[in-house]
Each structure stands twice: as C-alpha cells, then as structure tokens.
Amino acid sequence: MIKFKTTIEQLDYLNTKYLEVPKEVVDELGTMKIRLLCTVNNSLTFQCGLMALGEGKAYISINAKRMKQLGVKLYDQVTVALEKDESKYGMPVPEELEELLKQDLEGKRRFDKLTPGMQRYIIYYVSGVKNPQLRLDRAIMLIENLKRSVEGKETFRFLLGKD
Known part of the structure; x- marks a missing residue:
C-alpha cells in the first residue's frame, strides 16, 4: 500500500475534480496501466485507474457524490492510500449482468473476448x-447487441443500439 497527501484540484477543460498522484507514487506503482483501490481519509474506498497529468504525474477522478460522502471540497487536502485492485474486472459486477452471463454462453464468450476497458464500460x-429491472434490461440490450456486432470490431455506439 502506498500512502500520500494530496489536494483536490479541478481540470477546468473537463469540469472534473481530481486527486493528483505525484510522480514518485506513479514511479513506485511502476505503470499507469493499473487498476487500483483508492482510500481517501481512511474512510471511503473506491476502484479507480490513473490518468496521465503530465510531467510523470497522474490523477484520479473524484465525483461530487464521493466528495460529499467525505465532507470535503475543492482545494481541501486529503490522505490517499492506493493498493492494486486484484478483482477480475476492476469494479463490482451487478448481479443482473452476472446472472445473464451465466445463462447466455455465447454472450459470456463474447464478453470475455472484449478488452478490459470495454468490459468495464458494460459493467x-x-x-x-438503481432499479433491478432496468439493470436487467440494460444488461440484455448490451449483450444482445454485443452478439450481433462483428467480433473484434465492437463499439460503444453499437452496443448502445446507436449504429
């Protein structure tokens, strides 16, 4: 586990709040292509990835909901602990999608062949x-569109039924 202090900053061009990860921490992790568990102020843990910030530094996005849970605001200093995320997809899989993939063998085969980023997008x-029926409806739509797409040429737009 790597611990450090940082400040909540904002990327104006993306309107995104973020936690800056110093170059020394990025160097210690050894790569930016890593899924992590991020714990802020020893109280809130979430799964994340690193985005390049320049000069060897990186950032982790932090949304308004998480900031509210933590009771922090822009420019507050926080303590961050990072550890490698050993979970299969880098985020929890909704029960509805998990069950669908157990029952739909072709859908599961196609899902397993996707890039990790595309898998995480579906998840x-x-x-x-919040609604379980809506989660199931979304899972069915995405997996059905995945099975109709050309293998190896899947796009987010096609999966969403927009092509």
Whole structure:
C-alpha cells in the first residue's frame, strides 16, 4: 500500500475534480496501466485507474457524490492510500449482468473476448441505475447487441443500439 497527501484540484477543460498522484507514487506503482483501490481519509474506498497529468504525474477522478460522502471540497487536502485492485474486472459486477452471463454462453464468450476497458464500460453502464429491472434490461440490450456486432470490431455506439 502506498500512502500520500494530496489536494483536490479541478481540470477546468473537463469540469472534473481530481486527486493528483505525484510522480514518485506513479514511479513506485511502476505503470499507469493499473487498476487500483483508492482510500481517501481512511474512510471511503473506491476502484479507480490513473490518468496521465503530465510531467510523470497522474490523477484520479473524484465525483461530487464521493466528495460529499467525505465532507470535503475543492482545494481541501486529503490522505490517499492506493493498493492494486486484484478483482477480475476492476469494479463490482451487478448481479443482473452476472446472472445473464451465466445463462447466455455465447454472450459470456463474447464478453470475455472484449478488452478490459470495454468490459468495464458494460459493467458501469448496467450499474448506472438503481432499479433491478432496468439493470436487467440494460444488461440484455448490451449483450444482445454485443452478439450481433462483428467480433473484434465492437463499439460503444453499437452496443448502445446507436449504429
């Protein structure tokens, strides 16, 4: 586990709040292509990845909901602890998607062949709603569109039914 102090900053061109990861920490991690568990102020842990910030530094996005949970605001200093995320997809898989992939062998085969980023996109999109029926509907739509797409040429737009 790597611990450090940082400040909550903002990328104006993306309107995104973030936690800066110093070059020394990036060097210690050995790569930016890594999924991590980020714990802020010893109280809130979430899964994340690093984005390049320039000069060897990186950042981790932090949304308004997490900032509210932590009781912090822009420019506050926080303590961050990072450790490698050993989970299969780098984020929790919704029960509805997990069950669908157990039952749909072709859907599971195609899902397993996707890049990790595309897999996480599907998981994130399905997780994006609270209603279990809506999560199931999203999972079915994405997996059905995945099976209809040309293998190796899948796009987010096609999976969403926009092509």
